[in-house]
Amino acid sequence: MTDNLSDTPRKSSGAGHLTFYILGAVIAAVVVALLFPEVAMSFEIGGEIFLRVLFMMVVPLVMASVMSGIIGLGDIRKLGRPGGAAILYYVTTTVLAVLVGLVLVSLIRPGVGTVDQQTLDAITAEQGAVSAEQGEADVGTIMRNLVLMMFTDNLISAAGEAQLLPLIVFSIIFAGMLTTMGARVKAITEMIVQINDALLSFILLLMKVAPLGVFCLVAARFGEAQAEGEFLQVLSQTGWYFSTVILGLATHAFFTLPLILWVFTRRNPFQFMFQMSQALLTAFSTASSTATLPVTMECAVAKGGVSKQSTDFVVPLGATINMDGTALYEATAAIFIAQALGFELGLLELLTVAVTATLAAIGAAGIPEAGLVTMVIVLNAVGLPVEYIGLILSVDWLLDRFRTAVNVFGDSVGSAVVEKSFPESA
């Protein structure tokens, strides 16, 4: 048994096949869901198990990888340049994504006239699915909350709730301190690096059942949608909105990010996308960039050839705060709602949407439909009634999958771009 385990990580020959198995699983699951929705729904338990096992890895992996990334640097002060590069990358790509969303939604104007008064009334009446936490949403308050999100007064409960930011902050400080303590802490530093290696082997093992897990996840959710007739709704009522967000996500994933990757690394962007495809498909299946994190890290290093140091540092933080797809969606959805309600937004309001969508995406957790909840911030900021989130509710579960894949691709590209700024990257 043990021999098998330690062998696993080195065998990368099956990696290509695995991608096709996962892709096949997604396609098969959609077909089964459309034809036999009731049967498809019965796979829910398998999906839930896969999701739980992925999530189980997240907290130890984030702590071990961030710490071992810093230990690998040898000295916390060397983090300055890559740290700055990572933050610059996160902010630039998120803002670009928001701009793409704003331009497309302003040109296509999917909201205008798509929703009649009757539907609006119905939505107001039946809403309740979203518990919109109303509150002041001025930029100052949002910033304050974002800063507070980085700190916890209880590390154990932060770990219990998978709040990754405080864990990352702790890991950076703790590992930074270890690097200054020399031989006295040799056993601890070695142990952290070894735990990190062991966790990666664990993930490789997990990936062997990924096609099965992915099949169950997709079949169950799509089956449920089919049984409830949500697919038809997607096509009719919110088709233009849906297409606008998809077009924006595609522009970001197939144009903006590839261009950035090529300019900074001269890598072939589409080859890189293929190398990351297991992570992208897992993101699509789980709708959670946090659950996908183990796969993203494994793919970036083992398939994308990104240095472990850069991956360890850029991807966990990115999974938490760098959400290009979510930012693009938040901006587009807010303007769509404004258009549907007949609100004309001026330049100042558009700017407010851009800023708050960026902040809302940073604040969104990497879990399914987190973006829908933080969108309250954007709507509040421009004075749009929060209950009209109901307008986009029916398709959110599906859009969530695409934006999560874009979020994960953004993090992967980030690890390759920021790699260049590490002092002595191999």
Ligand code: ASP
């Ligand atoms: N589900 C997304 C993620 O995990 C967040 C969101 O946009 O809802 O990346």
